[in-house]
Amino acid sequence: MSSSTMVVSMWVPPLRHPRLLLPLLVLLLAEVAPVHGGYGKPSLLRVGFYKHSCPDAEAIVREVVGQAVGDDQTVTAPLLRLHFHDCFVRGCDASVLLNSTQTNTAEKNAKPNHTLDAFDVIDAIKEKLENKCPRTVSCADILAIAARDAVSLATKVVTKGEWRKDGNLYEVETGRRDGLVSSTKEAAAHLPDSFDGIQKLISRFASKGLGLKDLAVLSGAHALGNSHCPSLEKRLRNFTAQYDTDPTLDAAYGATLRQQCGKPEDNETELAMVPGSSTTFDATYYSLVAEKKGLFHSDEALLSNGATRMLVYGYIRSEKRFFGDFGVSMVNMGRVAVLTGRQGEIRTRCAVVN
Incomplete structure (x- = not known):
């Protein structure tokens, strides 16, 4: 999701009787939700892939992520965003x-990725895993596990032991292998943009085998992190001729943001995705979207589609439902065009091919 620290609008008034449309919503989501995840292909991944080849793999990832979060709570958003x-x-x-x-x-050098962070955390994890289990755990799996651990550590009901006994928001499928190609042009073309409208977002997600529900749920990742003025400048000044x-965007909130972003090119001022709660993973983001206070145009775009709008209001009513759906959609996304078996390689250093 493209933003300055985390990813991924047309205002539609809140529905007075949203429950009346739930049967329609179920039908809509049934039509667009992928059965097997990325590109509609059955996943070759599985939970516990390293059970025998590197039994401590997930524990090592959790240890390093936990240390990083202990040092700096804001690292959760960059790890999820990676x-x-x-x-x-x-x-x-x-x-x-x-x-x-x-x-x-x-x-890395594509404009949407200029603000990516936490590469050092991934490198630290990889170094420990190579010492423990050489050429065994892929960098792609490290990213998936670290993202799960980061969001789990930012979720209060998880850290309090009220969600899962293992302290995780969801289980991660593993077994990915690392690719050999990386293109700045492809990144610029495929990453969702903070100014995307609903049709563009739907198209981008559909191209990855992800449906409307995945779009609405994964946008909830914006509960974590901060952004910077260039990511919303177009929303604040000279939006259109009209x-x-x-x-x-809520007028009063827009005025506040214009004051904070006096200089459009300001890359120093940090803007919390969820003011006052940018290091806690919860459903507060959806309340902001409903109030026209989502930081990005792409956030408010969720209200301009019947199915995604219903999900926004559904998650406001039930945070527990959001947590459960988020885990499912993260697994769906984690299956997109994966390399398995003898495809790709297991990098010994994540920043370079072997």
Whole structure:
């Protein structure tokens, strides 16, 4: 999801009787939700892939992520975002981690990825895993596990032991292998943009085998992290010939953001995706969207489609439902165009091919 720290609008008034449309919503989601995840192909991944080859793999990832979060709670958003940005370009193959070379400009250097962070955490995990189980655990799987651990550690009901006994929001399927190609042009073309409208978002997600429910649920990742002024400047000034400010943005909130972003090119000022709660993973994001206070145009776009709008209001009513659906959609996304078996390789260093 493209933003300055995390991814992924036309205002539609809240429905007075949303429950009346639930049967229609079920039909809509049944038509668009992928059966097997990415590209509609059955997943060759499985929970516990490293049970015998590297039994401590997930524990090692959790240990390093836990230490990083202990040092800096804001690291959860970048770790989650790395997995998103990886899966939306060439599938979940760790191509986002590769460095550019003299003959190739990699995904890292694409404009939407200039603000990616937490590469050092992934490198630290990889180093420990290589020492424990050489050439066994892929960088792509590290990204998937680290994202799960980061969001789990940011979810209060999980850390309090009220969700799962193992302290995880959901289980991660593993067995991915690492890709050999990384292209800045592909990243620029495929990553969702903060200014995308609903049809563009639907198209981008559909191209990965992800449906409307996945779109609405995964947008909830914006519960974590911060962004910067360039990611919403178009919403604040000279939006169109008719509107100076994006009409899907609450006027008072827009005025506040314009004050904070006095200079459109300001990359220093941090804007919380969820003011006052940017390090806690919960459903507060959806309440902001309903109030026209989503930071991005793409956030408010969720209200301009019947199915995604119903999900927004559904998650406001039931945070537990959101948590459960988020895990399902993360698994769906984690299956997108994966390399398995003898495809790709297991990198010994995540930033370079072997």
